[in-house]
Amino acid sequence: MNQKRSSPVEVLIQLFIIFICVYIAYKFTQTHDIIPKSIIRLPDIYISENDIWHLSIIFTTIFAIVLIPSQLILGRGVFYKPQRFASEYMAYLCAYTTASLYIFFVTTINYHPQLIAATGLFSTIAYVLVFVGWYAIKETDRSKFSSLYLVPYSILRKLFSVKGILILIYFLSPLLLGKAFVSDRDTANLITQIRIWFNPVEDSGWGLKRLYANVDLSQPMLVRQAPNDPKNLYILERNGRIIKLNYPESDQVDLVLDATGLLGEVEMENGALGFDFHPEFNQPDSQNAGFLYLYYTESRGDTQVNKLSRFDVSSPDINARLRSETTILSLPRNPDGFHNGGSIEFGPDGFLYIGLGEGVHPKGASNYSETLRSGILRIDLNTDNTHTSYSPREPFIHGIRQNYLIPQDNPFVENSEVMDEYWAIGLRNPFRFTFDPETKKLWAGDVGSTVWEEVNIIEKGKHYQFPFIEGRHSTGKEKPEKLPAPEQGPVYTYEHTAYDRAVIGGTVYRGNKFPELFGKYVFADNYSAKIFLLNTDKREVTEAKLIAQGSQYAQRGISSVVQLNNGDILVTLLGAASHPTGEVLSLVKSDQKIIQQADHTTDNQVIESETREYDENLTRQLFSINCSRCHGREGRGDGPDAELLDVKLPDFTSEDFQSTRTDNEIRDVIAKGGAPLQKSPMMPPWGGFLKQSEIDHLTIYTRNLGKANEHHTH
Structure with missing residues (x-):
């Protein structure tokens, strides 16, 4: 009897086959179906290349766990003869099915029945071809080589045994479960609960405490403290109001500015989007002592204009404050209402930085040389500062720009392809950015399209690759041979799920109140209302830690994450558009959640009835x-x-x-x-x-x- 030991080479060949076939199946199923829709109609599932890497590792690992012991027990190489190959193929089916079920129940990767089926088909074909080739090389006796017909015969014979039928039922179970998952909600919920059980979210030790529980807030967009005023908190509402409350507790609302009449229709992503105080605010001897700056949209009928204006709020007359509006930028755009940007922030250099989305431009005008959009601007609001700054060059036919200067050290001053105001370009919709008070780096969240969200460090004169690349992946749009600025990729990206799909830029924590957060970037997602931590010590980061979640979601979710002077971190939740259910929350240790922001039974009942x-x-x-x-x-x-x-x-x-x-x-x-x-x-x-x-x-x-x-x- 010709006994042979299993060759390590044969084991490695099998593992290589399954590893490479997962990737081949991924590429194939991007454009083709293995399972015809006439048999089972399955939805399109998004799988990233990062997911494929993990799937390949899972398949290869489980195959090694199943196949190596089987070969040690059988004692002869898988490619020894047809009957032996048929036995090994039964072990292959068990390994393949076990890997599929592991992916389905244990991981959080989207289950893709077409991909799983293609992996099985291509790996089977590869197995057979390798066996034929191996057998042909080793078997010089032509009469034995002609026995290859025994391969399908031996496999079918084993499949129709009791053991084989059980293996076949086991083999079909992932496909049947995949069908049930996408067609029956109860099954999907059960499987989701199993996945959650296998993938629990550890208690982070953090929670959210609601502030101003007795104050009605209409979609709060952003909170700030004014310079030289640590006792008060200023809250911008989406409808154009800015109110002041004592911090951290108050029921008395002081209306600072009411710009609701300037906004027109507030829908889509329109409204009052960002504000900041002049660095000399509250300095009695300064002419800027009463100045705050507001970025908002004016949308009326089929026209929309995005505006940056200055208001003097030093007057005791609320109407006089509104009449003090001085236009800085007025940018007409197409009226669809999306991708406005809207964050503004005074930098440590005293200049104002402005985030504009890619939608801020009139139809037919989108080049960086002719309009302002899709980037970060840097302007000097001190119009007397003519020794280091200069007036904007004319003409500018796509809007109004006035009452500011351009710093001479802006990066595109000598670049004919980019207007002088730009600090960085190639961003889709930068929303919420802030300077790290220690390193002076500018951190921003850039809201993506259908797949990727980005966290970026905004550097002088860089191109952040939109619209050619989002995340770290091509969008399919052709990139010019020469860009007007060097490219810069994101620090962190994450893929969309049903709920994680709108990044909200946050803050690099430099307070003393929470030492464990020091030096971490705290940011959020608007749709899921999740709050994350990100390490800041590397140029590229692959993981962020979930630490807390708000109780309102979708576009009722988080709109800002801000650090106050005393080290507190505050979060704003928008709430409903038609009812004042917005919230200001404070990030706290779990044992400090005295007023739990998730408890809104009374409010929700009111909303439901109304x-x-x-x-x-x-x-x-x-x-x-x-x-x-x-x-x-x-x-x-x-x-x-x-x-x-x-x-x-x-x-x-x-x-x-x-x-x-x-x-x-x-x-x-x-x-x-x-x-x-x-x-x-x-x-x-x-x-x-x-x-x-x-x-x-x-x-x-x-x-x-x-x-x-x-x-x-x-």
């Missing part, structure tokens, strides 16, 4: 805030992110859509998202964020979009 009756205007606002980025302002499937989704969005105004969907089908898609209903997973489930009445009202609103179009066409 919104039970359908209100067209309120629901239109709800649609604009949460849906129009993809589906468009009028529901035609033409939102600013639509072309980036790789899926054709429905036109809600069309007769085809309205005649082929029932109310229940529309409601289910809104509540459950796309994946459980065998549609695109890029449609997130809103059932966990919106109230049932709001989902019902969005269903009515979606249906009425078709009626509005019908009325218009007739």
